[in-house]
Amino acid sequence: MAVINHQKPDRMPCFGANCTATYEQMEKVQAFWPKAHEDGEAMARLALASHTILGFDAIRVPFCQTFEARALGANIKPGKLPDNMEGIPGIDHPPAFRIDDTPVFPNDFLFRGHIPELLKAVSIVKKEVGDKVPVIGGIIGPFTLAGSLIDTIPLLKATFKAPDKLRPWLELGEKAGTALAKAIIDAGADIICCEDMTASPELIAPKTYKELELEFQTKQFDAICVPTILHICGKVDPIVKWMAQTRPDILSLDTKTNPKVVREKCGPDIVLLGGVEVATTLFLKGPDEIRKESEQAIADGIQILAPGCAVGPGTPTKNLLTMLEVAKEH
Amino acid sequence: MEKAEWIKKAIQSILDTDDEAAKEIAQKALEDGMDPLDMINEGFSEGIRRMGDLFDRGEVFLPGLLIGSEAMSAAVEILEAALPVEEQQKKLGVIVIGTVEGDIHDIGKGIIVTMLRVHGYEVHDLGRDIPIKEFVEKAREVKADVIGSSAMMTTTQLGQRRLEEALKEAGMRDKVKTMVGGAVATDHWAKRIGADMFGETPQDTINKLEKILN
Numbered sequence: 001m002a003v004i005n006h007q008k009p010d011r012m013p014c015f016g017a018n019c020t021a022t023y024e025q026m027e028k029v030q031a032f033w034p035k036a037h038e039d040g041e042a043m044a045r046l047a048l049a050s051h052t053i054l055g056f057d058a059i060r061v062p063f064c065q066t067f068e069a070r071a072l073g074a075n076i077k078p079g080k081l082p083d084n085m086e087g088i089p090g091i092d093h094p095p096a097f098r099i100d101d102t103p104v105f106p107n108d109f110l111f112r113g114h115i116p117e118l119l120k121a122v123s124i125v126k127k128e129v130g131d132k133v134p135v136i137g138g139i140i141g142p143f144t145l146a147g148s149l150i151d152t153i154p155l156l157k158a159t160f161k162a163p164d165k166l167r168p169w170l171e172l173g174e175k176a177g178t179a180l181a182k183a184i185i186d187a188g189a190d191i192i193c194c195e196d197m198t199a200s201p202e203l204i205a206p207k208t209y210k211e212l213e214l215e216f217q218t219k220q221f222d223a224i225c226v227p228t229i230l231h232i233c234g235k236v237d238p239i240v241k242w243m244a245q246t247r248p249d250i251l252s253l254d255t256k257t258n259p260k261v262v263r264e265k266c267g268p269d270i271v272l273l274g275g276v277e278v279a280t281t282l283f284l285k286g287p288d289e290i291r292k293e294s295e296q297a298i299a300d301g302i303q304i305l306a307p308g309c310a311v312g313p314g315t316p317t318k319n320l321l322t323m324l325e326v327a328k329e330h
Numbered sequence: 331m332e333k334a335e336w337i338k339k340a341i342q343s344i345l346d347t348d349d350e351a352a353k354e355i356a357q358k359a360l361e362d363g364m365d366p367l368d369m370i371n372e373g374f375s376e377g378i379r380r381m382g383d384l385f386d387r388g389e390v391f392l393p394g395l396l397i398g399s400e401a402m403s404a405a406v407e408i409l410e411a412a413l414p415v416e417e418q419q420k421k422l423g424v425i426v427i428g429t430v431e432g433d434i435h436d437i438g439k440g441i442i443v444t445m446l447r448v449h450g451y452e453v454h455d456l457g458r459d460i461p462i463k464e465f466v467e468k469a470r471e472v473k474a475d476v477i478g479s480s481a482m483m484t485t486t487q488l489g490q491r492r493l494e495e496a497l498k499e500a501g502m503r504d505k506v507k508t509m510v511g512g513a514v515a516t517d518h519w520a521k522r523i524g525a526d527m528f529g530e531t532p533q534d535t536i537n538k539l540e541k542i543l544n
Binding site for chain 2: 090153315
């Protein structure tokens with residue numbers, strides 16, 4: 001928390017803004033997917049593993065991106081992988097809504113789907129760690145949530161052909177994420193992380209971010225009273241200036257984005273989190289390469305060492321521990 | 331109108347991502363006596379190639395490429411319908427492609443499929459969330475030269491490795507080339523699992539495919 005408050009911490013913090021759960025952690029704490037996606041107690045046990053097993057400096061809940069979408073009526077697909085492995089649930093096809101439908105925010109939103117279990121998990125984790133370790137609650141950004149409801153392809157086409165038709169969906173997305181954030185804070189979370197994957201320049205044009213998402217994301221962060229993290233995947237150079245204008249406390253960066261560029265474009269105040277590539281380095285390589293990548297990221301201006309995105313569940317514990325070792329040396 | 335004019339209009343309709351104009355140009359060019367193959371190869375395909383270049387350079391973004399490739403497909407469909415069977419283009423190779431099981435992301439794959447077809451490949455698109463055995467069965471059925479698999483998540487990329495193993499088990503690995511794509515794939519990943527290539531962008535995929543098939 002010292003880093004967020006612009007004080008000098010005892011050492012560099014290390015934690016994930018996105019999911020850091022792995023199969024090895026599930027085994028150790030005996031909390032497995034899919035149960036840990038939908039049952040508050042199992043979710044809390046697995047979330048705590050990021051601190052008890054990895055030693056990370058914050059605990060993130062939950063592990064998937066379907067809570068708001070499910071509560072708003074999206075069709076959800078279980079996280080089944082080949083060889084009976086468990087992954088994270090996703091949005092099923094065909095989409096539940098069409099762009100011309102009228103978006104509705106249900107009054108009982110917070111009581112729908114698995115949201116009550118998520119809130120339960122946050123309060124269990126908070127009770128367990130008290131004020132020793134910050135708890136991060138995850139929400140989904142307006143653009144990504146709109147895509148979960150009307151499907152990504154119609155969303156992308158509309159950015160080009162009929163951007164005004166997207167506004168009611170972005171409004172709904174903002175409202176849902178903000179409502180969830182407030183409930184998560186009431187349950188005990190210290191930080192809110194907003195993941196907005198679909199707002200990446202790898203999917204939408206940068207001007208779409210500026211003209212559509214900037215307004216809704218700013219409104220969302222203005223309504224959240226605790227420190228916030230904004231995570232957008234991919235190389236965000238063309239939009240990072242506007243990301244910072246939405247006023248998060250921390251920007252969580254994919255390794256495709258150079259922290260030096262972000263610092264230049266966003267000024268000295270914003271805290272930068274990120275460091276190690278998840279699909280190739282953390283999952284497939286070993287401690288030597290992880291150490292090298294971490295050191296480079298720190299030299300480039302990363303202030304909180306973290307995986308660059310959600311970690312693959314098959315990632316070895318020793319690789320994640322290496323990141324913490326490096327952070328302890330700074 | 332002169333041929334050069336028609337070709338220019340066809341290219342421009344793709345760069346403008348104007349599907350209605352693309353269809354109208356295809357139709358009117360046929361009525362004006364233009365050769366459908368010239369309109370495809372020099373016109374609409376050239377348009378999408380230029381879009382691909384602009385995309386690689388970061389001057390055009392995914393929604394533009396998506397709508398541009400749909401406009402091109404619609405125009406090519408009209409032109410192909412006017413081609414006599416014997417004049418239809420010789421296929422460069424047969425490709426089976428899909429997004430691996432557990433993964434429902436297929437925007438990038440959809441674009442690659444369109445681009446591969448434009449460049450003269452016969453493409454069998456299995457869709458999204460495809461079990462490994464379906465890739466193997468389809469490849470056997472259509473005598474595929476290449477199998478492409480896409481994965482967008484760290485949770486699903488292991489499916490690409492399973493595909494390599496399944497092809498070995500089926501005794502087919504030496505008969506087909508494999509390519510991997512998707513947000514989490516890299517050259518390192520392709521080498522590590524034994525895939526023949528990694529395609530980063532549409533143009534990169536087309537270039538590397540030519541190399542591994544020749």
